[in-house]
Amino acid sequence: MTAQTTIKPAFDAEAARAQFPILSRTVYGKPLVYLDSGASAQKPAVVLDAMRDFAQTDYSNVHRGVHFLSAAATDAYEAARRTVQKFLNAAREDEIVFTKGGTEAINLVAYSYLMPTIQPGDEIVLSVMEHHSNIVPWHFLRERCGAVLRWVDVDDDGSLDVAALDAAIGPKTKLVAITHMSNVLGTVTPLKDIVARAHAKGVPVLADGCQGAVHEIVDVQALDIDFYCLTGHKLYGPTGIGALYARRAHLKGMRPFNGGGEMIREVSRDRITYADPPARFEAGTPPIIEAAGLGVALEWLVGLDRAAVAAHEHDLIAYARQQVSQFNWLKVIGDAPGKGAILSFEADGMHAHDLATILDREGVAVRAGHHCAQVLMERFDVASTTRASFALYNNRADVDALVAGLAKAREVLHG
Amino acid sequence: MDNALRELYQEVILDHSRHPRHYGAMEGASHKADGYNPLCGDRVTIYLKLGDDGRVADIAFEGKGCAISQASASMMTDLLKGRTREDAEKLMEGFLHLVKGEDAPGLSDDDRETLEVMGGISEFPMRVKCATLAWHTYKNAVEEGAT
Numbered sequence: 001m002t003a004q005t006t007i008k009p010a011f012d013a014e015a016a017r018a019q020f021p022i023l024s025r026t027v028y029g030k031p032l033v034y035l036d037s038g039a040s041a042q043k044p045a046v047v048l049d050a051m052r053d054f055a056q057t058d059y060s061n062v063h064r065g066v067h068f069l070s071a072a073a074t075d076a077y078e079a080a081r082r083t084v085q086k087f088l089n090a091a092r093e094d095e096i097v098f099t100k101g102g103t104e105a106i107n108l109v110a111y112s113y114l115m116p117t118i119q120p121g122d123e124i125v126l127s128v129m130e131h132h133s134n135i136v137p138w139h140f141l142r143e144r145c146g147a148v149l150r151w152v153d154v155d156d157d158g159s160l161d162v163a164a165l166d167a168a169i170g171p172k173t174k175l176v177a178i179t180h181m182s183n184v185l186g187t188v189t190p191l192k193d194i195v196a197r198a199h200a201k202g203v204p205v206l207a208d209g210c211q212g213a214v215h216e217i218v219d220v221q222a223l224d225i226d227f228y229c230l231t232g233h234k235l236y237g238p239t240g241i242g243a244l245y246a247r248r249a250h251l252k253g254m255r256p257f258n259g260g261g262e263m264i265r266e267v268s269r270d271r272i273t274y275a276d277p278p279a280r281f282e283a284g285t286p287p288i289i290e291a292a293g294l295g296v297a298l299e300w301l302v303g304l305d306r307a308a309v310a311a312h313e314h315d316l317i318a319y320a321r322q323q324v325s326q327f328n329w330l331k332v333i334g335d336a337p338g339k340g341a342i343l344s345f346e347a348d349g350m351h352a353h354d355l356a357t358i359l360d361r362e363g364v365a366v367r368a369g370h371h372c373a374q375v376l377m378e379r380f381d382v383a384s385t386t387r388a389s390f391a392l393y394n395n396r397a398d399v400d401a402l403v404a405g406l407a408k409a410r411e412v413l414h415g
Numbered sequence: 416m417d418n419a420l421r422e423l424y425q426e427v428i429l430d431h432s433r434h435p436r437h438y439g440a441m442e443g444a445s446h447k448a449d450g451y452n453p454l455c456g457d458r459v460t461i462y463l464k465l466g467d468d469g470r471v472a473d474i475a476f477e478g479k480g481c482a483i484s485q486a487s488a489s490m491m492t493d494l495l496k497g498r499t500r501e502d503a504e505k506l507m508e509g510f511l512h513l514v515k516g517e518d519a520p521g522l523s524d525d526d527r528e529t530l531e532v533m534g535g536i537s538e539f540p541m542r543v544k545c546a547t548l549a550w551h552t553y554k555n556a557v558e559e560g561a562t
């Protein structure tokens with residue numbers, strides 16, 4: 001057998017940027033500087049075009065008709081599932097469940113996997129840097145089933161305290177639910193190590209990959225992870241679509257969450273049997289065009305040299321970090337080694353919303369607030385932060401615009 | 416600089432946000448209410464002493480949040496102190512019009528001049544809630560906040 005290497009073209013950030021039509025627009029007469037990709041990424045023309053083309057030529061409902069278009073749409077939908085499978089390197093395509101986003105993927109695990117078996121006093125281990133979508137479903141189990149949430153702290157630089165996580169996993173732990181990458185701090189967690197430690201104690205692990213899947217290369221088999229969640233709109237794809245990877249052994253034992261069409265084997269007046277996974281968890285008409293769009297987005301992303309993309313993003317965050325260090329009134333929150341391209345900060349005497357409003361008028365879109373991470377805000381004793389989050393289409397000029405906008409905000413608010 | 420921004424963050428507003436008037440908890444308030452904007456985390460607490468004559472005998476606030484929310488609260492306390500509740504109601508109505516960029520026919524010239532300082536917010540629809548938080552909280556204190 002001969003080893004095969006596929007040579008991908010070198011990553012050209014400017015060429016990639018040119019593929020995003022929205023990035024050439026202006027706001028308030030200024031060029032748009034989009035630094036809010038952590039909330040939602042823009043979409044390249046290939047994705048937008050493919051969705052329109054699909055709707056114009058191959059669209060119909062899936063898995064239902066015998067007609068030509070039904071087959072075409074089903075093929076596209078299932079091809080997208082295989083694309084997600086490859087993207088995560090899952091062993092089987094039926095380990096990929098389409099959901100409406102990352103939030104629904106996590107809720108599915110909470111309702112279908114954990115809720116049926118959890119007992120009062122059972123524990124769920126999670127970190128203080130989780131997004132609310134990886135907190136609230138577990139709070140439901142606390143409220144409704146008496147589960148106990150065990151919180152793992154982060155260090156002052158935002159690194160996960162892995163030893164503390166290990167120590168928090170005890171005989172009553174039923175799940176470790178942990179982010180792959182923090183949407184506020186940019187911290188990337190050592191998933192492989194976490195999974196190994198949890199599995200050593202027989203505890204499964206769920207990773208919230210809504211941010212992580214965008215910036216890291218994910219191999220669920222190498223990670224040996226149980227559940228991995230992603231969301232399409234942060235992955236340069238459309239809204240309304242996401243996915244749950246779950247091991248076949250888990251999925252087979254899970255009860256359905258939504259009931260409706262497509263998820264049954266047989267229904268009679270007093271009996272029901274369910275379809276095999278993944279159909280069991282995809283009740284009703286799914287977001288078909290969006291699934292196809294996600295497939296195209298992922299194909300596009302893996303067609304790039306992702307190591308080079310990561311290097312580009314790391315260069316941006318390092319440059320941004322260095323540039324803002326000139327402001328002695330600005331405090332960066334989250335400086336973990338190897339962190340992803342997210343810069344959160346607090347500014348002395350300037351509230352995040354005032355800052356974001358002034359930046360906005362300069363064309364610079366950032367997010368201000370608690371970023372759906374109130375537990376983390378409490379940990380760092382801040383009410384809100386300003387967050388600039390970078391994507392592969394950003395460049396150093398975007399960082400320069402951010403820095404100029406910050407200097408201006410200081411002038412407006414402090415004279 | 417951008418005129419809309421200059422309007423919004425004019426000196427009067429920045430001064431109120433840096434040196435808020437009537438700031439701090441009030442002992443013996445007859446009415447009190449908390450206001451919270453979950454979207455941005457702005458918080459204000461309004462304390463009132465409502466006199467038997469129906470006037471706002473005393474008013475104070477505490478809070479945390481953006482310059483606009485805190486300046487608006489400070490200006491409001493300045494304006495409302497000593498007013499009758501009916502007057503206060505009219506002021507609030509006028510203010511709610513002004514921050515949306517609408518006419519506020521019911522205001523006296525003096526009040527209009529004071530409140531127009533906040534009119535610049537109408538160019539920033541995402542921020543109007545910051546400016547109105549204190550006023551809604553005042554109303555809530557009067558109507559449901561008897562201590």
Ligand SMILES: Cc1ncc(COP(=O)(O)O)c(C=O)c1O
Pocket residue numbers: 038039100101102103104131133134179181182183208210211231232233
């Ligand atoms: C870390 C993280 N988890 C989960 C989510 C939720 O994703 P969605 O809103 O697409 O379901 C987000 C995005 O807001 C996120 O950043």
